[in-house]
Amino acid sequence: MKNPNELHQNPNELHQNPNELHKNPNELHKNPNELHKNPNELHQLLSERFGEEHFEFHQDEKAEPWIVVSAGILKDVAKYLRDEPGLEFDTLMCLSGVHYHKEEQLGVTYHLDSTSMKHKLILKVLMPQEDARLPSVEQIWKAADWHEREAYDMFGIRFEGHPDHRRILCPDDWEGYPLRKDYQVQPYYQGMKVEY
Amino acid sequence: MKNPEITLEPPVDAGDGLVAQQMVVNMGPQHPSTHGVLRVELTLDGEVVVKAVPHIGYLHRCFEKHCEQMNDYTKVVPYVDRMDYVAAMNNELGFAIAMERLMGIEVNDRVEYIRVIMAELQRIASHLLAVGTFGLDIGAFTPFLYCFIEREKILDIFEKASGARLLYNYIWIGGLMNDVPDDFRSDTADFVKSFRPKITELNDLLTENKIFVERTANVGVLPAKVALNYAASGPMLRGSGVKWDLRRDDPYSIYDRFEFDIPVGTGEKGTLGDCWDRYIVRVREMEESLRIIEQALDGMPDEGDVQEAIPKKIRPPAGEIYCRTETPRGELGFYIISDKSTSPYRVKARAPSFVNLALLPAISIGSMVADMVAIIGSIDIVLGEVDR
Amino acid sequence: MQEFLESFLPAGPLVVLVFSIIPLGVILVYALFAIWLERKVAGHIQDRLGPMETGGWHGWSQTLADLLKMIQKEDLVPARADRFLFKMAPFIAFAASYGAFVAIPLSSGYIGSMIDIGVLYIVAITSLLSVSIIMAGWASNNKWSLLGAMRTAAQTVSYEIPTVVTILSVIVVTGSLNLMHISEMQSGNSFLGFLPNWLIFHSPFMVIAFVLFFIASLAEAHRVPFDLPESESELVGGYQTEYSGMRWGLFMLTEYADMLLLSLVGATLFFGGWNSPFGSFMDGPLWGAFWMLSKGMVLVFVMMWLRWTLPRLRVDQLMNLCWKYLIPATFVNLIFIALWEMIF
Numbered sequence: 001m002k003n004p005n006e007l008h009q010n011p012n013e014l015h016q017n018p019n020e021l022h023k024n025p026n027e028l029h030k031n032p033n034e035l036h037k038n039p040n041e042l043h044q045l046l047s048e049r050f051g052e053e054h055f056e057f058h059q060d061e062k063a064e065p066w067i068v069v070s071a072g073i074l075k076d077v078a079k080y081l082r083d084e085p086g087l088e089f090d091t092l093m094c095l096s097g098v099h100y101h102k103e104e105q106l107g108v109t110y111h112l113d114s115t116s117m118k119h120k121l122i123l124k125v126l127m128p129q130e131d132a133r134l135p136s137v138e139q140i141w142k143a144a145d146w147h148e149r150e151a152y153d154m155f156g157i158r159f160e161g162h163p164d165h166r167r168i169l170c171p172d173d174w175e176g177y178p179l180r181k182d183y184q185v186q187p188y189y190q191g192m193k194v195e196y
Numbered sequence: 197m198k199n200p201e202i203t204l205e206p207p208v209d210a211g212d213g214l215v216a217q218q219m220v221v222n223m224g225p226q227h228p229s230t231h232g233v234l235r236v237e238l239t240l241d242g243e244v245v246v247k248a249v250p251h252i253g254y255l256h257r258c259f260e261k262h263c264e265q266m267n268d269y270t271k272v273v274p275y276v277d278r279m280d281y282v283a284a285m286n287n288e289l290g291f292a293i294a295m296e297r298l299m300g301i302e303v304n305d306r307v308e309y310i311r312v313i314m315a316e317l318q319r320i321a322s323h324l325l326a327v328g329t330f331g332l333d334i335g336a337f338t339p340f341l342y343c344f345i346e347r348e349k350i351l352d353i354f355e356k357a358s359g360a361r362l363l364y365n366y367i368w369i370g371g372l373m374n375d376v377p378d379d380f381r382s383d384t385a386d387f388v389k390s391f392r393p394k395i396t397e398l399n400d401l402l403t404e405n406k407i408f409v410e411r412t413a414n415v416g417v418l419p420a421k422v423a424l425n426y427a428a429s430g431p432m433l434r435g436s437g438v439k440w441d442l443r444r445d446d447p448y449s450i451y452d453r454f455e456f457d458i459p460v461g462t463g464e465k466g467t468l469g470d471c472w473d474r475y476i477v478r479v480r481e482m483e484e485s486l487r488i489i490e491q492a493l494d495g496m497p498d499e500g501d502v503q504e505a506i507p508k509k510i511r512p513p514a515g516e517i518y519c520r521t522e523t524p525r526g527e528l529g530f531y532i533i534s535d536k537s538t539s540p541y542r543v544k545a546r547a548p549s550f551v552n553l554a555l556l557p558a559i560s561i562g563s564m565v566a567d568m569v570a571i572i573g574s575i576d577i578v579l580g581e582v583d584r
Numbered sequence: 585m586q587e588f589l590e591s592f593l594p595a596g597p598l599v600v601l602v603f604s605i606i607p608l609g610v611i612l613v614y615a616l617f618a619i620w621l622e623r624k625v626a627g628h629i630q631d632r633l634g635p636m637e638t639g640g641w642h643g644w645s646q647t648l649a650d651l652l653k654m655i656q657k658e659d660l661v662p663a664r665a666d667r668f669l670f671k672m673a674p675f676i677a678f679a680a681s682y683g684a685f686v687a688i689p690l691s692s693g694y695i696g697s698m699i700d701i702g703v704l705y706i707v708a709i710t711s712l713l714s715v716s717i718i719m720a721g722w723a724s725n726n727k728w729s730l731l732g733a734m735r736t737a738a739q740t741v742s743y744e745i746p747t748v749v750t751i752l753s754v755i756v757v758t759g760s761l762n763l764m765h766i767s768e769m770q771s772g773n774s775f776l777g778f779l780p781n782w783l784i785f786h787s788p789f790m791v792i793a794f795v796l797f798f799i800a801s802l803a804e805a806h807r808v809p810f811d812l813p814e815s816e817s818e819l820v821g822g823y824q825t826e827y828s829g830m831r832w833g834l835f836m837l838t839e840y841a842d843m844l845l846l847s848l849v850g851a852t853l854f855f856g857g858w859n860s861p862f863g864s865f866m867d868g869p870l871w872g873a874f875w876m877l878s879k880g881m882v883l884v885f886v887m888m889w890l891r892w893t894l895p896r897l898r899v900d901q902l903m904n905l906c907w908k909y910l911i912p913a914t915f916v917n918l919i920f921i922a923l924w925e926m927i928f
Contacts, residue, residue, distance in 0.1 A: 060515065090424045094518060096531045096544035109531065111518050111546075115424060115440055122518070143427030146554040154260070169253040169583060178261055179542075221727045227820060243731065243899055335808060335815065335896025341630040407809055407895045565731065566898045569818050 037087070037119050039065040045087070049080060058124075066109070066122035071134040074125055075161075078140045081112060081121070089114045089121060092141035097151035099129075101181035106132045106155055127157070136162040154179035205246075218246060221565075225254050229333045229569040232579030236556070238568065245568060248560045250553060255583035263543040269295060269369060269510040272543070277363040279545060280581040282325050285318035285354070286523035288367035293448050294519035294530040295369040299512045306500030307371055308450045313384060313492045314354070314366065315449075316485040320391070321350040322524035323478040323485075326576040330475055331402050333573035334411050339402045346394055353383050370506040385493055388486050395483060403479060412475060413466030416559045416571035420469065423555070430526025431481065432552045432575060435461040435474035442522035454491045456484045471574035478524075478576070511538055525549050525576055547581040604696065607685040610877075615840045618881075619647045622888050629892040657829035662725055665826065669723035673716045674827070674834035680712035681841040688848050689764045690876055691858045693869030702763040703751055706849060707744065710804070713842065714740035717813060717823050720835075724826040732822025735899055736806070736813040742906040743803035743810075749914040750797035753921045754853045757786060763849075767857030782856040787928075789921045794854045796914050798883070801846035803906070806839065808891040815896055847883035848876065855879050 037045070043057045046067065054073050059065035069077055081089040094111040103126075110123040125134055136159035137144045148159040149168040156177035159165060166172060175186045185194050207217040221238045224230040233254035239247035259279060263272050276291045277284040289311055296303065328343030351361045357376045358366040366373045402408055418428070420436040433440055441458045443451040459480035461473025512534040520529040526548030535541040552575050560571050620635070623646065627634025639645030661667055684706045686696035699705055714736050721733020758766045772781045779785045784794055803810035814822035821827075824835050851857060857879075858872030866875075897905065 064517070091427045093427060093520065093527065094529050094531055094544065094546040096542070096546075098533065098542050109518075111529070111531070115438065115445075118445070141427065142422075142425045142558070143551060143554070146550065167253075169256040171253070178258065179264075219727060221731075229818065243735075331895065335811075336894065337626070338630050338892050341632065345631060401893075402895075405895060407897055410901055411895060411898055564898060564900070566815070566818050566896075 037117070039067065039121060042087070042119075042121055043067050046077060046080075050077060064120075064122060066124050068124045068126060071125050071127055074123075075135045075137060075140070077123070078110075078137045082140055086117070087114065088116050091115060092137070092143045092147070093120075095137075095144055095147035095151065097155035097157055097179065099155055099180045100126070104129045106157055106180075108134065108151060108157060110137070132156060133158040133160055135160050138162050153177070156180065223565075223568065230572060231329065231577055234553075234572070234577065234579055234582070236568070236572075238565070240565065243564045243566075245560055245563050245565065248557045248568065250556050252550075252553070252579070252582050255579045257580075257584065259545060259584040260543055263540050265539070267539050269512075269538070269540065272540070273368060274363065274365045276545075277365060278580060279547060279584055280523060280525065280528075280549070280578045281362060282578055283318050283322040283524045284363050285314045285367065286322075286521065287528060288364065289315050289449070290519070290521035290523065290528045291530055292367050292369050293521060294517055294532055295510070295512070297519055298515065298517045298532060298534060299369075299507065299510070301370045301505050301507065303371060303505045304500045304502075305450075306497050307502050307505070309492050309496040310372060310376055310502065311367055312449055312451070312454075313489055313496070314357070316488045316492070317350050317353060317384070317387075319485045319524045320482050321347045323482050324350075326524070326573075327398070327402075327475065327478055330570075330573040330576070331408070333569045334408055336402055336405070336408065339398060342394070342398065342401070346391060349387050349390075353380070353387065356380065356383065368506060369510060371504065372502040375502045381493060381496070384489060388489055388493075391486065392483075395479065398479065403476065409465050409472060411566075412471040412570055412574070415466075415471045415563060415567045416574060417467045418469040418555065418559050422558065423469070426555045426558065427551050428526070428555055429548050429551065430522065430524065431474050431477040432526060432555070434458065435477045435574075436469035437461050437463070437473075442520055442527060446520065448519075448521055451488075453495070454488045456487050459484065471570050474574040474576075509538070511536065520546070523548060525578065525581070526552060545584055547584060549575075549577040549579075549581040550584075553577050553582055604686075606694065607688075607690070607696065608682065610690065611682065611685070611837070611841045611844065614844055614877075615837050616647045616651070618840050618843070618884060619650075619836070620644065621885070622891075625885065625888045626892050629889070651833065654830055654833040659831060660826070660828045662826050665725045666723040669719045670826075671831070673720035673723060674831045674838070676716035676719065677713055677838040678834050678841070680709055680716060681838050681845055683709045683712075684845050687763055688845070689767050689852065689857060690848075691869045691872035692767070693872070695764050698762065698764060701761045703755070703761045703849075703853075706845070707748055707751070710842070710845070711740070711744065713838070720827070721823040724823070726826050728819045728821070729823050729825050732813045732815075732819045732825075735819075736823065738899070739803060739806075739810065739812060739902060742903060743800050743910075746796060746800040746906065746910040746914045747804055749911070749918055750793050750800065751849075751853065753789075753793045753914070753918045754783060756918065756922050756925055757783060757790070763852050763857070767852055767859065770856040771859050780856055780859065780861050782854065782859070784854040787921065787924045789917055789924060790854065792917050793914075793921065794850070796910060796917065797850060797853070798886075800910060800914075801850060802887060802890070803902070805842045805846050805887070807843065807887050809894040809897050810902060811891075811896060812899060812902060843884050843887055844880055847880040847887070850883055851876060851879035 043055060047055050050073055054070045056068040057065065058068065081087050089112040091113045092110060093113045096109045098107040098109060100107055105126050106129055107124055107126045112121045112123065127134055132155070134157065136148055138148060139161070145164070146168060148162055149164070149166065151157050152159060152165065153167040153169050154177055167174065170178065174189070176183055187194060205218055207215045210216040219240050221240055222235060223238050224235040225233040230236065235251040235254070237249040237251060238245055259275055262275055266272055273288055273291060276287045280287050324343040324347045328340035331339040354364060355361050357380060358364040358373060418432070418436050420438050423433050423436045423438065437460050439458050439460050442448070444458060459477050461468055461477055463470070463473060465472045514534055514536040516531070516533040518529055518531045520527050527546065528548055529546035531544040531546065532540055533542040556571065556575065560568055563571065624634040624642070635643030635646035637643055638649050661670055687699055687702035687705050689695040717736045718733045721729040755761060758769055760766055770782050784790050806813050814824055824832055827835060858876040860867045860871060860875055
């Protein structure tokens with residue numbers, strides 16, 4: 001059993017040295033706005049780095065443009081986006097699963113944001129409905145932890161490498177993935193009638 | 197998938213033939229300080245938290261599924277209310293703005309100003325609740341009721357405008373449910389005037405209280421970099437010293453017309469990013485909201501039909517949008533995919549409490565059970581929003 | 585008093601019974617009043633009214649109604665609790681604080697027993713309270729209760745030291761452990777002519793001693809800011825979590841009886857006990873009881889006032905306060921009081 005005092009120091013260790021990390025909250029906004037990149041430029045950067053065949057750039061008038069990434073290199077792309085000076089996507093704003101019923105595909109949309117560079121990026125990953133799996137980005141953005149669990153819970157997308165891969169909103173023994181368009185409610189849950 | 201087995205460290209011989217072992221305690225779902233039906237599975241070594249695993253979902257009401265099954269976008273608005281039920285106006289505003297951007301609707305100035313006033317009043321009401329219950333968690337009962345008295349006054353203003361005190365359904369896509377009553381302007385001005393001294397009173401009673409500072413300073417320290425990596429937002433992020441507020445950094449509605457500061461934690465009582473910093477950010481934000489309300493009251497035009505931009509049938513073009521707004525708890529994002537029908541193809545609500553709560557295990561290790569209560573209180577979760 | 589009873593009752597067990605039941609009456613009536621008062625105090629401090637309906641005038645019978653409700657409630661025992669200990673604990677708790685009233689001189693004409701080690705006896709028997717709380721916490725088979733019980737054990741043991749040392753500093757002045765004698769010593773007016781001859785006016789250090797005693801007694805009575813054993817926002821209900829109905833009511837009663845007990849001890853040691861503040865004016869056995877209880881109630885009121893004003897300390901801070909500040913302060917104060925006694 002550990003000495004309580006030791007444990008009390010622990011939070012600091014967890015986050016490395018807090019003083020170091022605290023140094024630059026003001027520096028965060030120092031960067032002039034011209035540095036920020038639009039999705040087009042980001043697409044070019046990514047294509048140069050990882051090869052054009054992995055990316056597909058989408059733009060229409062209404063929506064913000066997005067980049068479709070192939071699942072295989074997702075983790076490298078994420079790491080690159082986070083760590084590369086000049087990109088610095090330090091925050092994963094949102095991660096949403098989507099079921100494209102007609103195409104029989106599942107997708108995951110990543111909304112990235114950089115608080116220091118003030119630019120945003122939308123990444124999408126598509127995968128077949130029958131074999132929905134892709135690498136987890138939990139190690140890159142901790143924010144993905146619960147979002148990925150939710151996407152698994154609702155769409156049945158498996159995130160490989162996720163440390164705590166289980167349902168989050170539905171009960172652990174729930175059947176089916178409720179937000180899939182072809183979802184049928186199970187008739188009974190633990191002996192209770194589900195449909196009222 | 198099954199719950200992972202709980203693993204405890206093996207028992208240790210504590211001498212005299214006694215054996216000491218860690219213990220697992222369920223904090224919640226019925227617990228006075230988990231602000232709803234949150235369950236935290238605590239592994240304790242004496243009173244020291246070794247591991248904390250939050251379990252959520254007890255209040256899951258299938259918000260996203262409901263949105264897809266509604267045959268009308270307008271029917272989604274009341275559901276949005278019920279996500280963060282202590283800041284319903286801000287949620288409505290977030291959803292309305294997302295839909296307006298998707299459909300390309302412009303609303304007139306009167307609507308914008310009323311929306312901003314409502315949203316800021318709601319921010320004050322929500323922060324009052326957060327600050328009050330935070331005090332309650334620490335054991336100070338009285339400030340909680342003082343906060344509620346002030347919150348009542350705001351709810352009275354809302355009630356006069358919308359007829360409801362908690363779930364308003366007031367901000368509609370393209371406008372408002374109805375215009376504000378004639379005495380809205382004077383009511384709000386009166387409230388602003390009477391509320392300023394109350395903040396001083398709260399500071400005297402709670403903020404500077406020695407015991408309160410002892411209990412909250414240096415507790416649950418969240419460094420800025422960790423906060424960003426976890427995508428924390430709102431007072432949670434600002435408490436760690438990051439000057440990040442969507443009203444300024446990604447302006448929506450007419451927030452670029454107002455002058456206000458963004459209070460951030462400075463670590464004045466302890467370490468930067470501790471519970472006290474998160475608390476004081478909320479208190480100071482109330483003052484800034486008052487400033488915005490005052491400016492908005494001055495600038496609000498008297499004329500204007502609040503319903504002129506409301507579309508007869510809401511059928512947005514095919515496309516998708518991610519729109520984020522700053523609610524009292526942080527970044528509320530709506531990811532809406534439209535397939536050109538009358539109901540959304542997919543709505544994902546990125547709830548700030550949901551994201552902020554994920555931080556709990558990271559900042560609570562090594563604290564005591566009593567600190568857990570303070571940390572949960574300082575995150576200011578609303579379970580309706582966490583579970584949706 | 586005993587002679588008075590014997591004048592119209594046959595001597596023997598009956599007299600003793602009536603005699604010993606008097607404090608119980610005092611405690612019960614006081615508890616009914618104090619719980620109502622606590623609600624009223626809380627209400628008014630929090631800008632609301634408190635109970636207003638039950639019984640008519642300012643909800644005076646609210647506590648009676650609550651008592652009736654509690655009696656009717658089911659007496660639950662958790663399935664895997666230690667039934668015997670679980671059921672015994674509230675009685676032991678109340679017995680501990682009731683037993684302590686024996687040595688309290690409620691007026692110049694009434695003291696349960698003229699034991700010469702009165703103060704020591706009170707300190708000793710109130711320690712039983714922590715035993716009963718540990719029993720309750722352990723027997724409940726609930727982890728929250730257990731945590732509450734462990735906190736109590738640590739808290740009571742620690743805070744007994746400053747309590748005893750401040751009492752000791754009074755003993756240095758009085759030279760007696762008998763509370764009746766201590767009260768008698770404080771009758772009349774002091775050298776200034778108008779100040780009552782109370783021990784608190786004896787020397788400036790006695791004021792400090794009283795403040796220290798009051799802080800320590802707050803902790804002994806588990807009142808805010810030291811109410812960690814039952815801290816409702818952390819431990820749900822602490823050791824009381826699993827109790828319901830009258831057994832819970834007994835714990836509640838004990839809490840209030842304890843408040844009164846410590847306040848009465850404080851009043852006796854520092855504020856002249858049953859002595860009138862106006863010298864011989866309004867003096868006598870019945871007035872004595874009035875003064876004694878009023879002084880006690882004032883201190884109880886201050887305890888309530890603090891409860892609705894302050895937040896709660898954390899366990900380690902509680903221990904810090906005790907061992908790093910209170911105990912050294914009480915010892916230093918004891919030395920100064922002893923020096924004062926030597927010089928004057």
